[in-house]
Structures are given as C-alpha cells and as structure tokens.
Amino acid sequence: MRVVDCPGARLAQWGIVHDLRAVDGPWSGRYVPRSMLRIVINGESREVREGTTVADLVAQLGLRREHVAVELDREIVPRAEHEARVLQDGSTLEIVTFVGGG
C-alpha cells in the first residue's frame, strides 16, 4: 500500500485500518480510513462500509439482484441504478421479493 502523509495512511501502514478512501478527489493523495455507516434493512439495524452501493449490499446479503426490489428511504431504486446509488448513514431500506400467496 502506498504510504502518504496523512493520518489515515499511517494507520493503514501500521495495520490498524485496511480500507481507505481518497478525499478531495481520487488524485489528491490524501486518504482517510473508511468509516462504517449504520443503516436499517427491513427494520433491522446493520453496519456497512462507507461507500457501499445498493448493488454491493444486495450482493453482500447473498441475494440475486433479479429476485429483489429495493426501496431506499421510501423511494424505489430501479435496478439499473443499483450500482450508482451509494448508501448514507441512516439510510433505511426495504428489500422485497415474491413469496407464495393467494
């Protein structure tokens, strides 16, 4: 890992954090450790890494994308936008599918 002069990089070098994100754009050379976000999925609180997208989350949960529909803060996220939609701290999601019913 490239070590640059910023606190996050130092922490990474010492093995304290492993996941950094660039600040002030990708080429600034400044990094800080990624933090965790608290989100709510189907009524249950959960932690995810900062920068997680809807698509990442669906994959992390072991779900097939074509089997679920996702609502983020009560707004449907079309499947084509799953890759682009980044979760925020406090995001509330409903992830639904079809089950047997009459």
Next chain:
Amino acid sequence: MERAATEDTWTLAGRTLRSRLIVGTGKYRDAEQTKACLERSGAEIVTVALRRVDLSAKDNLLSWIDRDRYTLLPNTAGCYTADEAIRTLRLARELGIADIVKLEVIGDPKTLLPDNEQTLEAAKVLVKEGFAVMPYVSDDPIACRKLQELGCVAVMPLAAPIGSGLGIRNPHNIRFIIEQATVPVIVDAGVGTASDAAVAMELGIDAVLMNTAIAQAREPERMADAMRLAVIAGRQAYRAGRMPMRAHANASSPTSGLIE
C-alpha cells in the same frame, strides 16, 4: 387438457387464456407441493405476494417457478390502505413482472373483507400508472361497475370471505355483476370445494381464483385436479344451458306403449 377447455378461450388484458382457473401459491407445504398443484390445476395465471426478503430462506420462489408457463399475478395482500397497496405494486413492477396485478385492500382483519372505497382510490392511481388492475372487491354490483368504468381489466367479486370455504353466498349479486360487466368477472375467494367452483362457473363468470381450497385440502394435488375439472364442468354446463326446474316429476321414459 380437455378439448372442451381448449376450444373455449377467454381474454384478459390482451392475453388469450384457456384455463379459467387462477390459483394462489400460498399455504402449501413446500415448493414441490406448490409446483405439483399448479401443474394439476392447469392454471396459466398464479398469484404471488410481495414481502421483505427472508435472508435465511434457501430458495426464492422466482428461482423455481416456471415463468414461461405461468403468468405471475402479484397481489397486495395485507394492505389496509390505498397508499400501501400502490407502494406494494410499484415494487412488484420493479421485480420485472407483467403489468397485471391483483389489487386487494382489506378493511378488517377478522373478516378480511375488502375496503371498496380504498380499493377504488388505489385503482384510479394504478390505472393511470399503466397497471392492468384486477381488483378484489365485495360482491357489490355498484362497486364493480365503478371499478370497470375507471379502467380495471377485470372485476373480482368474492364468493365468501378469504379462506372461509363457504362457497357462493350471494349468487344474485354475482348475476347482477355479470349482467353489467364489460370486463371479465372472476370470482375470487371463498370457494371451498369442487361443487362451489362449478356453481360459480354455472353463473356465467369468466374464471375462478382460489388458494386455500386446494392448499388446505387433505390431498392438495388431488383437489387441484378436482378444481380443474369442476371449473371445466361448470363452464360447459353454463354454455350448454341447464334445463328448467319443475316442481313436479317429469318421466324420462315414454308414457305410451306400455304393455298391458
């Protein structure tokens, strides 16, 4: 499938259908039993419900149901307001299912009877958004007329409360609904056994929708078979036109030429 059924098709939202039996996929023991019952019912349209994903579930309905064979009809079971129903069906559409939807807005948890006012309100919005709406509704000719006027593709009056198995409680109202219908009439909910399905079809409705009557029979697979046959029998009897009822007997054998 029996020839009688294949030569008598009906049309729902632009689809030509042979089977007049629509079945639910709830309350079965497992996926295998559901599949067997769908197969034996001969249904071409099957209902499904929308729920939060169960992260511990090992298989998803969408992974085992044959979508080339069955058109999935998402429902809004469990919704008590127009807003909840609309939200549910928008999500269902996101799952890439066809445009036809079963709108069901319940007014009371004990009877599960429909809230016609909320149903009408939801139907208005959904029709505008391009859904082909099939509303579950009381056996109320006025509510059915209003629903068809605002653009629903079918009306689905109940026979009796959901899961009650009480059969057609008010055949007169179902007849009024058929008389004025400009869209298919589907009796939804309350059928208990094969004779109920046949009676419903004999009234002249276009199709029957059921779930519990098959799923909670002692042998669901056999009941699915019975229901398929009952729907065909009832439909054929309706088309054939029944004999008039008489108060007294009328001999079937000639009354002349008797030996003396």
